[in-house]
Amino acid sequence: MKGLAVDNLAVVRGGSPILSGVCFEAPAGAVTGLIGPNGAGKSTLLMALLGLVPAAGTARFAGHDLGRMPRRERARIAAYVEQSASTEERLTVRDVAALGRIPFQSAFAAGPAPQDDAIVADALAQTGMTDFADRRFDTLSGGEQQRVQIARALAQQPRLLLLDEPSSHLDIRAQLQLLALLRRRAATGATIMLAVHDLNLAARSCDHLVALQGGRVVAQGPPARVLTPALLLSVYGVHARLLPEGGGGRPLIVYDGAAEPFASNPD
Ligand SMILES: Nc1ncnc2c1ncn2[C@@H]1O[C@H](COP(=O)(O)OP(=O)(O)OP(=O)(O)O)[C@@H](O)[C@H]1O
Numbered sequence: 001m002k003g004l005a006v007d008n009l010a011v012v013r014g015g016s017p018i019l020s021g022v023c024f025e026a027p028a029g030a031v032t033g034l035i036g037p038n039g040a041g042k043s044t045l046l047m048a049l050l051g052l053v054p055a056a057g058t059a060r061f062a063g064h065d066l067g068r069m070p071r072r073e074r075a076r077i078a079a080y081v082e083q084s085a086s087t088e089e090r091l092t093v094r095d096v097a098a099l100g101r102i103p104f105q106s107a108f109a110a111g112p113a114p115q116d117d118a119i120v121a122d123a124l125a126q127t128g129m130t131d132f133a134d135r136r137f138d139t140l141s142g143g144e145q146q147r148v149q150i151a152r153a154l155a156q157q158p159r160l161l162l163l164d165e166p167s168s169h170l171d172i173r174a175q176l177q178l179l180a181l182l183r184r185r186a187a188t189g190a191t192i193m194l195a196v197h198d199l200n201l202a203a204r205s206c207d208h209l210v211a212l213q214g215g216r217v218v219a220q221g222p223p224a225r226v227l228t229p230a231l232l233l234s235v236y237g238v239h240a241r242l243l244p245e246g247g248g249g250r251p252l253i254v255y256d257g258a259a260e261p262f263a264s265n266p267d
Pocket of ligand 1: 018038040041042
């Protein structure tokens with residue numbers, strides 16, 4: 001099954017090239033991890049895929065050029081979880097999750113369709129947020145807010161789900177639960193792509209990795225092929241060993257240290 005196909009994507013911001021010649025595929029029915037050091041261009045890439053920043057090149061999904069689709073139409077097939085989304089208004093958790101149903105609601109309808117309530121309830125249940133449904137969103141902890149934003153994206157029932165470091169505020173159990181949830185979504189045929197810093201989490205949970213460095217794709221493929229000591233040194237500037245303990249042919253990384261002190265950034 002075809003998923004997301006990105007061809008020659010390029011972004012310039014503030015007069016500087018941020019992404020150049022980015023080409024990769026994220027297969028349908030799989031979880032693809034987007035990895036790379038701070039500033040490599042992961043967030044910019046996820047936004048560029050959806051036309052949220054001006055970009056050259058194409059990102060094709062389900063017969064559409066995503067960046068050139070009307071926003072509402074695109075939101076019916078693709079959902080995006082931002083790195084740190086905040087809502088200004090005093091919405092409840094249920095209200096925030098229900099924002100995911102807006103692309104499907106008619107401008108002439110009096111309110112949400114009956115099935116929307118069930119879809120939102122299911123999204124909250126899947127992220128373990130049912131008991132928080134009536135709480136105000138802005139009273140939640142960082143990890144709880146992150147789970148609600150994931151619930152909002154799930155409520156869109158997207159065929160393409162893009163997430164920017166969705167586990168950055170989650171405790172280890174919630175991280176593993178989230179990756180298991182994403183794997184279940186992928187098993188239904190969805191295309192999932194997430195930016196992720198924890199390379200062992202990526203190795204364990206992703207089927208496919210795309211590695212960015214300085215705005216360019218430097219490696220892509222299964223975790224065992226991408227996560228090599230040579231790549232970890234050249235891309236991240238760290239000395240590391242790969243152990244077979246990850247299970248199922250997936251590597252487990254042991255870090256031996258940074259090649260340079262903080263002052264020198266390898267990227
Ligand atoms: N509006 C902008 N103007 C100029 N430079 C920008 C702009 N937005 C982002 N950048 C630069 O683009 C580069 C890529 O940023 P981006 O946020 O995509 O990286 P990232 O890989 O997501 O990083 P991190 O892991 O730290 O979240 C960085 O060097 C950043 O400073």
